[in-house]
Amino acid sequence: MSLEGAYEHDNIFAKILRGELPCAKVFEDAHVFAFMDVFPQSKGHVLVVSKTSRARNLLEIEPQALQLLILGVQRVTRATQAALQPDGLTVTQFNGAEAGQTVFHLHFHIIPNYAGVAVGRHAQGGMADAGELAQLAKAIAAQIS
Structure with missing residues (x-):
């Protein structure tokens, strides 16, 4: 998908936001x-x-919405650091399919980096265990002030 086009209201993140997907x-x-x-x-x-x-993508978002979104990204990044104590943190986002974007609803990735542990490739790893994800979510959420 190119950098230009119409928003698809049935993308996976839109469905998550509407509560249609867990x-x-x-x-x-x-x-x-x-x-x-x-x-x-x-x-x-x-x-x-x-x-x-x-x-x-980043090119389309309204300035006020971007400001609120990036403040949320910073807040969650701080909580991720406090909860998981990684050795580093990568914060990234992709614009267009050629850049690696796979879901066309603007989103930021917060990826903890651990010394000696290779980071997987974007959109190419296996699906995580739902129970483990729930535990990680709870630990990070507990650090959000």
Whole structure:
């Protein structure tokens, strides 16, 4: 999918936001929703999306919605660091299929990095255990202030 086009209202993140699909929720407020990636690149991989914008990528989001989203990303990143004590954190997002984007609802990845442990490739790992994701979500959520 190119950088331009119409928002698809039935994308997987839209379905999660509408409560049509389950997820391991980490955090939610009026503007931001964070949940565990079911295909994690590392232990504790979290996705953060806007609840108010229907932007497919960073180029389309409204400035006010972006400001609230990035503040949510920072909040969840801090909580991930506090809960999991990784040696580093990668925060990233992709714009367009050629850049690696697979779900066309703007989202940020928070990927903990652990010394000596290779990070998996984006959208190419196996599905995580739902119970483990729920435990990680709970641990990270407990650190959000």
